[in-house]
Amino acid sequence: MITREFRGDEFINREKEIEFFKNYFNHLPQRIxxxxxxKSTGKTTLIEYVIENALIKGIKAFKKPQYWIKYINFRRTLVTDYDNFLYSFLKEVENNDDFSDSGELDVELNLGVIRINSRLFKQIKEKKTNLFDELIKKLRKIKEKKIIIIDEIQLLEDIYLNGNKLLLNEFLNFCVALTKETHIAHVVILTSNTIFLEQIYSNSRLKETSNFxxxxHLDFDDIRDWLRQKKFTDSEIDLIYDFLGGSATRIKKLLEEYKYYPSLREYLEHEAIRAKNEIEIYIAQEKLNDNLIEKFEFIASEIVKKGYFYSKKLKDYIDVVSLFSKVEILFFDPINNKTTASNRLYVKAFQIEGY
Ligand SMILES: Nc1ncnc2c1ncn2[C@@H]1O[C@H](COP(=O)(O)OP(=O)(O)OP(=O)(O)O)[C@@H](O)[C@H]1O
Ligand SMILES: [Mg+2]
Structure with a gap:
């Protein structure tokens, strides 16, 4: 296992995934x-690592840019309507060219936006010109390999709910056009809200034009090697893994906090009780009816027994799976039709509840 440093923090393993992405970007774009x-398995960190290190640093050695990368994170912008959707993509600048680029490859990742002159921006804003047609025109002119990364796509759900279904569909059509139809750019879309993904997956056109x-979370070997470096004994590592599983973020929290507890076990039990309370409070606040609670208890007991919940009749459970996935207690994998706890601590919480 390799431990790297990324942005001053430890970055554990992910070798296979890094190779996967490097490879992926070397092929012709065919699908989204x-x-x-x-939640928090490290999707954003991984993709940012790949861009900054595997792509940009690798390229700098050759001096000439080989990639044109745009990274748009919807968590960093509040997108509720067409106008702020535009602002998440475009930045208005005084310029004679319709679109302008600094000419250099973007080294900073926070500039997902594409620079556009005021005149064209106004036309797009007033919907006299179509944003996506313009973007495709612009992209066609760029010689480097193009990669567009969209993070936290589920935040566009608000747009969808605000009656702007069309905009989201148009956006997804644009992604299909860039990949499958014209092979102009790679499009990578990240999300932890898979109920949203389920809607995509049930759309046969998008399913055909997508890879998933x-x-x-990290696996046991990664956690063992990491914690051995931190001088934990094997029995302590087993105990930690039993409570926290492969969650890098929970392990980092443990490393910061456990010293302030009488023992490692007490820290872990305290965390499990907090997770249990979180579930109880959520159920109370949402005033879930008995039927929903019963279904949740059944799902939780299956997860305790088998590690996951599966039902042929998912439609009978989708309401409760959706609710608990939204608050990231459960995680629904629509590709494999499996529901698990969002992380191992919730399984411990289910056990405390006696599910
Ligand atoms: N491989 C790793 N090694 C060490 N720490 C990691 C690793 N991957 C992620 N982390 C840490 O876990 C935390 C969550 O990571 P990140 O935000 O990338 O997850 P995510 O999957 O994008 O989360 P979300 O579901 O909220 O979008 C970060 O603090 C990050 O530093
Ligand atoms: Mg993320």
Whole structure:
């Protein structure tokens, strides 16, 4: 297992995934790539690592840019309507060219936006010109390999709910056009809200034009090697893994906090109780009816027993799976039709509840 440093923090393994992405970007764009997985498994960190290190640093050695990359994270912009959707893509600049680029490859990742002159921006804003047609025109002119990465796509759900279904569909059609139809650019879309993904997956056109890649928590070997470096004994590592599974973010929290507890076990039990309380409070606040609670308890007991919940009649459970996935207690994998706990701590919480 390799431990790297990324942005001043430890970055554990992900060798296979890094290779996968490097490889993927070397091929002709054919489909949209959906990267999905439970909350906080490291989807954003991984893709940002690949861009910054595998792509940009690798290229700098050759001096000439080989990639044109746009990274748009909807968590960093509030997107509720067409106008702020535009602002998440475009930045208005005074310029004679319709679109302008600094000419250099973007090294900073926070500039997902594409620079556009005021005149064209106005036309697009007033819907006299179609945003996506313009973007395709612009992209056609760029010689480098093009990669567009969209993070937190589920935040566009608001647009969808605000009656702008068309905009989202148009956007997805644009992604299909860039990949399958014209092979102009790679499009990678990241999300942890898979109920949204389920809607995509049930749309046969999008399903055919998409690839799906699950990024799950780290596995036991990674956690063992990592914690051995931190001088934990094997029995302590087993205990930690039993409570936290392969969640890098939970392990990092443990490393910061456990010293302040009388023992490692007490820290872990305290965390499990917090997870249990979180579930109880959620159920109370949402005033879930008995039927929903019963279904949730059944799902939780299946997860405790088998590690996951599966039902042929998913439609009978989708309401409760959706609710608990939205608050990231459960994780629904629509590609494999499996529901798990969002992380191992919730399984411990289910056990405390006696599910
Ligand atoms: N391979 C790793 N090694 C060490 N820490 C990691 C690793 N992957 C992620 N982390 C840490 O876990 C935390 C969550 O990562 P990140 O935000 O990338 O997850 P995510 O899957 O994008 O989450 P979300 O579902 O909220 O979008 C970060 O603090 C990050 O530093
Ligand atoms: Mg993320």
């Amino acid at each position: 790539l959906w990267v999905y997985g439970p 890649r699950l990024i799950d």
